[in-house]
Amino acid sequence: MIRKVKGTRDILPPESRLWAAVEAEARRIFGGLGYEEIRLPLLEPTELFVRGVGEGTDIVTKEMYTFADRKGRSLTLRPEGTAGVARAFIEDGLAQRPQPQRLYYIGPMFRYEKMQRGRYRQFGQIGIELLGAATPSADVEVLLALHEFLAALGFDDLIIMLNNLGDPEDRPRFVARLKEELAPHKHELCRDCQRRWDENPLRILDCKVDTCHAIVAETTPIADIVSGEARAHVETVAAGLDALGIPVQPAPRLVRGLDYYLRTVFEVVSPQLGEGTVICGGGRYDRLISDLGGPPVPGIGFAIGEDRLVDVLPQTFRDRILGTRPVVILPLAAEATAPAFDCARNLTGHGIEVRIEVTGRSLRAGLKWATKLGARAAVILGPDEIAAGTATLRDLDRGEQEEVSLEKLPAVLMQDGPEVPSRRLP
RNA sequence: GUGGGCGUAGCUCAGCUGGUAGAGCACAGGAUUGUGGCUCCUGUGGCCGUGGGUUCGAGUCCCAUCGCCCACCCCA
Structure with a gap:
């Protein structure tokens, strides 16, 4: 690999x-x-x-x-x-x-x-x-x-x-002052600070070791110099x-x-x-x-x-970013394919996030899939709906559904805003 | 660069003193025709990090190596 x-x-x-x-x-x-x-x-x-x-x-x-x-x-x-x-x-x-x-x-x-x-x-x-x-x-x-x-x-x-x-001109002056104030405690500083003494004395200032911290706290701040x-x-x-x-x-x-x-x-x-x-x-x-x-x-x-x-x-x-919930579109027959994509185009045009079923799942499997995605609704497009020019809009939280004409679909879904925050996601 | 811990399925892990690999979750399908969440069934998925050694036989023991994680250092 x-x-x-x-x-x-x-x-x-x-x-x-x-x-x-x-x-x-x-x-x-x-x-x-x-x-x-x-x-x-x-x-x-x-x-x-x-x-x-x-x-x-x-x-x-x-x-x-x-x-x-x-x-x-x-x-x-x-x-x-x-x-x-x-x-x-x-x-x-x-x-x-x-x-x-x-x-x-x-x-x-x-x-x-x-x-x-x-x-x-x-x-x-x-x-x-x-x-x-x-x-x-x-x-x-x-x-x-x-x-x-x-x-x-x-x-x-x-x-x-x-x-x-x-x-920069202040730097040598401050380093000198720092070493002068630190000199009496030099042996109390941690090993790393001993090394810093010559390499980069200023770094002693933000050492996290408690003893160093305490010693350093007594020195004159750069800002004062x-x-x-x-x-x-x-x-x-x-x-x-x-x-x-x-x-x-x-x-x-x-x-x-x-x-x-x-x-x-x-x-x-x-x-x-x-x-x-x-x-x-x-x-x-x-x-x-x-x-x-x-x-x-x-x-x-x-x-x-x-x-x-x-x-x-x-x-x-x-939560605001991860908690958005799509609308799932489930075409149930070959003749539903084009209407499904058309519906998707329509909904996304209104800022509604959709997910189209394209693996050929059954309605049952499609709804399971929708649940796993955290979808808020499913748009079901079967032979009956296609014949009638409608869609079955199923609210996945309430478990209720209604027949909605394809033109009205965006408006119905927009009642709660284009995206509805979900319960907390990981 | 220094020190420590760990490598088995996508994830979390089990696998006793060596006998050719398991669970849960996840994923996919199903449990009456076009209806999800709970439950149940089934399935996909692993050269047990890699290479070598010991052995009749190694996930298990030994060596090496690679990778990952944590701390120090330093920084974003």
């Missing part, structure tokens, strides 16, 4: 419906705020990510799907979306269009990692990027878009965590969000794994998955485009992990 590549997965119906619905909501919400879709290659030159994401990051050092093509060029399956957007911004001259540029993307990313729950080698991301605006308002807008999207999906327990990473301008920037963002009633939790220890972030950084976590499994991550990246050889255009954006999002989707949303 040929099996799927490790870390990839098959998304089957009905779960695929949830994905489609989530994406539809994203297009609706982000589109409403002026964001337009950008579709980019899954394959990029390796150098893009080395320079964009950062040479020392875990993503670049050990998580990239990199290989040589037939002419020996090093290519990489994109591990994230922002670098590609920045590349396109430069290459396609998006700076020549009205600024700022509002873009969103939906699609798979690839990281060569050992997988576990909520972590795959191919995973879906939905992200937006706002390019060409450096103001706190830009940040507020992006967070607003995020919040609106999550709200549209019915989430009410997700937490947006916000921190200020300062400007960053320079005046960067500090004011994020404080203004926080105030802006507060004014909109968007709840944000300050996260002084929040650090992100990609090098290009500065100032505003944020993550969304779910109480269900715990803080270890981030659903959305984002932040400001004012140097990225210039670092890649483009103009000095600031940017901010985020990426939502679609797999994880679908995993914790509120029950109300799941």
Whole structure:
């Protein structure tokens, strides 16, 4: 048997419906705020990510799907979306269009990692990027878009965590200060943090080990050390969000794994998955485009992990999407075939979801089949009905049925709306 | 990359100290002619992950290998 590549997965119906619905909501919400879709290659030159994401990051050092093509060029399956957007911004001259540029993307990313729950080698991301605006308002807008999207999906327990990473110039100063404050407790830190001490001191901040957590809690937050301008920037963002009633939790220890972030950084976590499994991550990246050889255009954006999002989707949303019930059409004779399809065309034209029996089942078997599908009604078309130009419409919940002329069928079925939510489906 | 658990039907699993494979669910059909849900009957479906070894004989014992899952790490 040929099996799927490790870390990839098959998304089957009905779960695929949830994905489609989530994406539809994203297009609706982000589109409403002026964001337009950008579709980019899954394959990029390796150098893009080395320079964009950062040479020392875990993503670049050990998580990239990199290989040589037939002419020996090093290519990489994109591990994230922002670098590609920045590349396109430069290459396609998006700076020549009205600024700022509002873009969103939906699609798979690839990281060569050992997988576990909520972590795959191919995973879906939905992200937006706002390019060409450096103001706190830009940040507020992006967070607003995020919040609106999550709200549209019915989430009410997700937490947006916000921190200020300062400007790159602040970084050495902060690292020095951190090490200074941590030095007395250095030997108390966990083994991983001992390693991080030299490799990536900032990562000690969001260590989940209790003892480390306690030690780190005593250190001075980055936000208190960053320079005046960067500090004011994020404080203004926080105030802006507060004014909109968007709840944000300050996260002084929040650090992100990609090098290009500065100032505003944020993550969304779910109480269900715990803080270890981030659903959305984002932040400001004012140097990225210039670092890649483009103009000095600031940017901010985020990426939502679609797999994880679908995993914790509120029950109300799941029910709304999965709970639709079709109308089954059962032709009982050869001469009923054409009328059955005609009827299907008629009903679908009214937004009624149908399912036509095409395997030649008996009426009895057809009704069993309809029940298994969770159909709300069956349209029975036998010789008698065809002769009379009618259909027998059977309500599968009440077990009652009536003769309805084919023309009136849509109207009768529409009395309860085109789709009637069913009892809860798995 | 490190550590642990598990591979028998589409799914969940049983199969004792070795004797050539089972259940439930699911799927398909039927139980009076054109009427579902409950019940009953029948059927489809497995080279027991793969390869090798021990043995008269391996789902069962041994070795290897592949795959899956969980945790760490990191992230979406």
